[in-house]
Amino acid sequence: MAAVFCGCGAEEQDRTVVLPPLENHVIDSEKFRIDHIQQYIGSGYAENVLCLAWGDPGTDMLCLLKKEDGGYIYQAIDTGDDTVLSSIFVDDRSLANVSIAPGGGYLSYEVQDGEEMKLIVFCPGQKTWQILHRWEGSEETFSYIWSDDGTMLFSWQNGDTGDAYKEWQVTRYEMEADPKDGFQCIVVRFQMKGNGPAWRSVCPNADGSEIYVREQLSTFGSSMSNEWENGVDGVYTNYDVESNMTAAEVMGESPHTCNWMLLPDTVTAEALPEYSETAVYPVRYTQAGLFVQEENGDLYLIRDIRSQPVKTKLISGKAGAYDPFPCVCVNGDHVFLMEWINYSMYQISGVHIVDGKADGQPVVLYKDNYESLNQIKIVGDQAVVFWGDEFLENNGYRYKVTVLRY
Numbered sequence: 001m002a003a004v005f006c007g008c009g010a011e012e013q014d015r016t017v018v019l020p021p022l023e024n025h026v027i028d029s030e031k032f033r034i035d036h037i038q039q040y041i042g043s044g045y046a047e048n049v050l051c052l053a054w055g056d057p058g059t060d061m062l063c064l065l066k067k068e069d070g071g072y073i074y075q076a077i078d079t080g081d082d083t084v085l086s087s088i089f090v091d092d093r094s095l096a097n098v099s100i101a102p103g104g105g106y107l108s109y110e111v112q113d114g115e116e117m118k119l120i121v122f123c124p125g126q127k128t129w130q131i132l133h134r135w136e137g138s139e140e141t142f143s144y145i146w147s148d149d150g151t152m153l154f155s156w157q158n159g160d161t162g163d164a165y166k167e168w169q170v171t172r173y174e175m176e177a178d179p180k181d182g183f184q185c186i187v188v189r190f191q192m193k194g195n196g197p198a199w200r201s202v203c204p205n206a207d208g209s210e211i212y213v214r215e216q217l218s219t220f221g222s223s224m225s226n227e228w229e230n231g232v233d234g235v236y237t238n239y240d241v242e243s244n245m246t247a248a249e250v251m252g253e254s255p256h257t258c259n260w261m262l263l264p265d266t267v268t269a270e271a272l273p274e275y276s277e278t279a280v281y282p283v284r285y286t287q288a289g290l291f292v293q294e295e296n297g298d299l300y301l302i303r304d305i306r307s308q309p310v311k312t313k314l315i316s317g318k319a320g321a322y323d324p325f326p327c328v329c330v331n332g333d334h335v336f337l338m339e340w341i342n343y344s345m346y347q348i349s350g351v352h353i354v355d356g357k358a359d360g361q362p363v364v365l366y367k368d369n370y371e372s373l374n375q376i377k378i379v380g381d382q383a384v385v386f387w388g389d390e391f392l393e394n395n396g397y398r399y400k401v402t403v404l405r406y
Contacts (some may be wrong), residue, residue: 032350032363036405040079043398051107052387052401053100057380062401063104065090074107074124088124097142101150102379106175108132108144108153121153121175123183130185132173137162145202148330148380151175152208159198159215166194170202170213172264188264195258203285206330211262212272212285212305261306275302275309288332288353293317299326299335301356314358315351324349329381334406336384337362338376345369348376348386348404365404374399382406 040062042049048067055061060080066073071092076085095109107122119133119142133155139162145154152175157168174186192213199216259272280292280300289303297317303310314335318324324337335358337349349362368388376386387401 032352032365032406034350034365034404034406036403037366038079038403038405040077040401040403041398042400043392043396049389049397049399050095051098051100052375052399053102053104054377054379054383054385054401054403056103057382061085061104063100065095065098065100065107074122076104076124086124088127090122091120097144099144099146099153101146101153102148102377103150105150106146106153108146110142119155121173121185123175126183128183130183132185132187133171143200143202145204147204147208148206152204154202154204154208154211156200156202156213159194159200164194164197168192168194168200170211170262172204172208172211174208188267190262190264190269199279201282203282203290205285206287209263209265210285211264212282212290213260213262214280214282215258216279217256217258259305270306272305273307273309275305275311276300283326284328284332286328286330286332288356291326291328291332291335293326297324301332301353303356312356314353315362325376327376327378327384329378331381334378334381335362336365336376336378338373338386340373341367344371346373346388348384350384350406366402368400368402370400379403 038060049064050067050072051065053063055063060078062077062079064075064077066075072090072095074088074090077083078085090107091109091111093111093113095111097110099108101107105123105125107124109120109122111118111120115136117135117137118131120129120131122129132153141158142155143158146152147154153173155171155173159168170190170192172188176184176186195215195217197217201214203212204210257274259274261270261272263269276292276294278294280294283291283293283299289301290305291299291301293299294317298313299315299317301312301314303312315326315337324339327336327338328334333353335351335353338346339349340346346368347364348366349364351362352359370388371390373386373388376384378384383403383405385401385403387399389397389399391397
């Protein structure tokens with residue numbers, strides 16, 4: 001295995017390294033095979049690199065948002081021949097909550113404009129911007145996630161800031177690009193009733209037609225009904241959802257949670273039965289079911305979540321500070337685990353899920369030394385992509401993107 005590292009400087013220098021298959025690293029190649037590994041190494045200054053994303057499956061394109069000459073530039077880089085395909089100005093204001101859609105077709109970010117906050121989506125292909133949402137007060141914070149095809153952005157308010165009993169929203173923004181008129185957005189909002197400080201998770205399925213929502217409460221208010229509000233108004237559709245809790249739940253005889261399935265296409269919501277006696281972190285909602293991780297690191301698959309949930313343990317967690325972070329593919333048949341071995345080394349493991357069960361123990365696929373691992377994602381159920389960074393002398397910075405195709 002060989003790697004090429006670039007020197008750091010004011011200008012970014014990039015190299016591409018294509019590595020041979022790692023069959024010799026795979027314990028059982030019949031269960032899990034990595035057929036190609038690709039690495040891309042860049043350097044510069046740490047404060048200049050904000051966000052990275054790999055392009056469409058099977059391509060060599062890397063999407064990068066970076067700070068340059070007092071503004072923010074969106075670049076598409078062909079890692080095959082180490083060339084910048086495009087470099088487009090995005091904004092000269094300070095950006096927050098930056099997220100690049102899968103495939104690189106859209107870029108979302110927040111900016112503060114006076115007393116007002118704005119959620120903006122930028123379309124690099126048409127060099128156009130659109131403001132999706134405005135609100136006042138920086139204490140109200142949001143989380144975002146893109147659909148797998150990169151055309152839908154999902155937004156929701158965090159439950160631990162501001163007024164915890166205030167109504168909150170789960171919103172689906174569906175982008176529709178038009179070669180002549182730029183791009184438009186169809187918006188569906190679900191109005192949720194605040195119940196106090198909460199940990200909120202939103203997991204859309206692959207095409208965005210179903211949205212699983214879990215609210216893990218630390219204090220409780222209760223309400224007992226679901227009702228319509230506002231109906232259809234242009235491209236905006238609102239649905240009002242209240243927590244559907246029993247008296248026993250309010251008294252603390254069962255987990256302090258609420259679960260819903262939101263259905264944007266029909267603008268309806270279903271209250272779901274509880275499936276766990278302990279706090280869990282929803283990882284991904286897939287065709288195979290809902291993947292969740294418990295506080296001890298154990299990974300479970302929940303099937304039949306909308307009727308009679310069945311909870312199956314897939315992978316055991318590990319005691320200590322280095323619990324594995326799971327990443328699940330769109331079909332729910334591959335799980336990758338990012339795990340720190342020590343303060344400077346991490347490893348990526350994989351396991352195949354067959355008929356709702358793990359096919360053996362996770363197989364170690366890759367190890368590397370780096371100071372931090374920033375992100376791990378699965379692209380199109382074809383490759384797992386992760387990138388980390390390393391801080392050098394004189395504020396230098398080096399980042400590395402690794403693609404494991406399987």
